[in-house]
Amino acid sequence: LAKTTQPISMDSYEGQEVNITCSHNNIATNDYITWYQQFPSQGPRFIIQGYKTKVTNEVASLFIPADRKSSTLSLPRVSLSDTAVYYCLVGDGGSSNTGKLIFGQGTTLQVKP
C-alpha cells in the first residue's frame, strides 16, 4: 500500500477555503485516494474518495492530477467545527475486502474565528 505524506498542521480562519495536499508517489494503478476526518475521542469519518480528476460532494472537493502522485482536499468556507485531523489514505478500492487502511499522522487543521 502506498505511503502518504501530508503537512502536520495548518491554520485557517472562518470563511476561508482550505486546501490540504497529500503526496503519494508510489500509488498503484488500482489504488483509490480517500480522505477521513477525525475529531478528538471519536472515530474517523469518511469525507471523500476519488481515483482521478475531480470529485465533489456536499462536504468537500478532491483534486487529483493526471499522474495521481498527489491529491488536494479542498474544504470551502471552513467553520470552527471543521477543526479536526484530516487523513489522506491510498489503497485498493475494490470489493475484495482483503485490504487494510494505512493512516499516517494526518494534518491537524485549526480554524480560528
Place this chain on the structure above:
Amino acid sequence: DAGVTQSPTHLIKTRGQQVTLRCSPISGHKSVSWYQQVLGQGPQFIFQYYEKEERGRGNFPDRFSARQFPNYSSELNVNALLLGDSALYLCASSWTVNEQFFGPGTRLTVL
C-alpha cells in the same frame, strides 16, 4: 439507522490482565476491522474479518486476537496487557475496504 457501536466506552485494567472489546457493525456490513490509536498518532490496523474469516492482520503480537460471529459482530481480545496497550481501540465496518465506517471507540487504560 444505527452506526457502528462499541462497548465498553472506557475501561481500566492493570498490567497482565486480559480484556475483551466488542463491536457491532452497521446492519448489512459483513466486514469488520479493528484499529489501535495511540494518543497523537493515526489509527494502526490490527485485524480485518469478513464473513467470519480473518482477511488481514497488522503488525501486532499474538497477545491480540479477534473473532467475528455469525451476526457479523466482533470481539477483540488482548492478553497479558502492557502499559503500551493503553489506547483508543476503534472498530470499523464496511462494504468496501476504503469506505469504512468507524465506531466511537473504546478507551483502554492500562495501569
